Amino acid sequence: MVVGRPVMCFSVQSLAGVIFTFSWFLPSCVPAGRTGDSTLVDTVTSRQGDTALLRCYLRDGLAKGAWLNRSSIMFTGDDKWSADPRVSVVMGGGNQHEYSLQIQRVEVSDEGRYTCIVQNNLNPQSSHIYLSVKVPPRIYDVSPDVTVNEGGNVSLFCMASGRPEPTISWRHITPLAMKYQAGEELNISSITRDQAGEYECLAQNDASAPNTKSLRVTVNYSPSIHEMKFTGVAVTRAALLRCEALGVPTPAFEWYRGTKRLTRSQGTDIQTLRSRSVLSMTNMTQDRYGNYTCVAVNMLGRAAASLPLLPPSTASHGSAGRVGGALAAWLLPWL
Template identity: 75%
Template sequence: MIAVRDACFSGHSLTAVILSLSCFLPSCLPMGRTGENKWTETVVTRQGDTALLRCYLTDGQSKGAWLNHSSIIFTGSDKWSADPRVSVVSSVDSKHEYSLQIQKVDVTDEGRYTCIVQNNHNPQSNHIFLSVKVPPKINIISDDVTVNEGGYVSLICAASGRPEPTISWRHITPLAKKYESGKQLNISGITRDQAGEYECSAQNDVASPNTKTVKVTVNFPPTIHEVKATGVGVARSALLRCEAAAVPPPAFEWYRGSRRLTRGHGTDIKTLSSRSVLSMTNMTQERYGNYTCMAVNKLGTANASVSLLPPSSAPYGNSSSTVRSSACLLLLLSSLLCLF
């Protein structure tokens, strides 16, 4: 109270009143009180935005002051706060406006603000509660994970925001399957169809959802979808193709009977991800026969066989029968012409 007494003696009556009020403001000006001391409004703003808490003087002779809880921010045009974000503003249309502006609002700015207007030594107080909302932000998400088919996967996603955001998951596929909301997504007995990217979405009513993804890789043993051979004649080139699905991608091996084939002497093997092609140049009779494709990864092995045979030299019968058929056809056409 020494500060109050000194202020009164110095003639700064408004400052003395403010200091007096600040000593017992929380108890003497409770929320919801009516009359001279009352809550006028709640101002809701978003973190990072500029908040404007409006207050008006009754006339040109009135003095104003702003308090935050029991701390003085402004008395008249004198700034008591060291915060550079805070200022008093007035509009062109209202000479009596005495509003408090806070730039780049943060959650620490949330709380009660009081505008005190002194008119003829009769202070009146308006109380404004500043509520700060925060957009959702994902702070933690699981790293990419690899699991064997049939295994168990647990994905974590944590986010912050005000109000607290809701968390939802979806599998990024053409069907975009959604899962129940929650920070943790658990998948047991996972299948190869459930591999891919999973999107975590954090959402509240402040801004657009914040999303992040985590990749799930599902390992499974090889499965051969197709093995195919193209028959060719002697001295020509032959191709055999083998298609397999596996994660991780399989290694391929080719066999003729029980003998494993390698590159060289007119034989070449090319592999690209899930496909292997065996090519042979200058075919001989000894190269025809049964070929086996084998696909291998760390989880298992699959194989499939195909026969490589020379093309038939007379697929529609021998040459003499073909000549006789042609002669008969010509004779028939001649007989029909004679009838006309």
């Protein structure tokens, strides 16, 4: 028995007729929804990476079908002419006899017009489908973290790709989530310390969920002392003086009694954690009373506040004071 080549769904003559007919139906470049011969074009939208299904029906079991992409033949019947492994034909029975084109892992290059030709009694009919491919937004470049001195200007950028072209918006990640104008660039003039923090760039289109990236803006400013307190002043009792200051970069602290700078020594300790410094003395003596000054220093400046530590005859044990309160604190003119 001689095994021959499987019979194709089209004879050479009919296939030539299909190609000839197709050349009349398909202009060289036709956008979605329009054709040169006023034939309606359906639009199928798919997202990059998904599977697209372009539906076509033979209507009865006697008709033959073919798929073409622009001027290239992809299928005639179940005979595949396309070398693309992602492409296949979905066939089904029933009243309509499905003959749909399936494209897996859709790429932007797949976008365009496809034609399904149905031939019955040498009378071909064609239907046109335009495949539109959308691409989710992707931020591919964004400003690095930025450090600026208070009062300076900041320019941030965010670049994104996608189809349709994504819109870009900005927001300051705070409890108020302040939003800024849309656009690839965000410019902030005369920045204040309240505008420091994390900023989010958001790119969005209708292909998928937005894509976001964030960056941090650090605003440097000189120190300011906002609280100075003390506890315990009786002789032989322990005394604690606490000083809190704000500033970026985080300030370093110095302590003075009068004009003498204090350091760790027997009976005296200084502990600093971030924005707070504590001076402790385990055994108060008469010579330790006097005016104590806390100085906060960073690269942009320094601030100082003073507090008098008095014997029990003139101060109550456990008194507390704040900068600008009843126990006066002032800037040292010599700092």
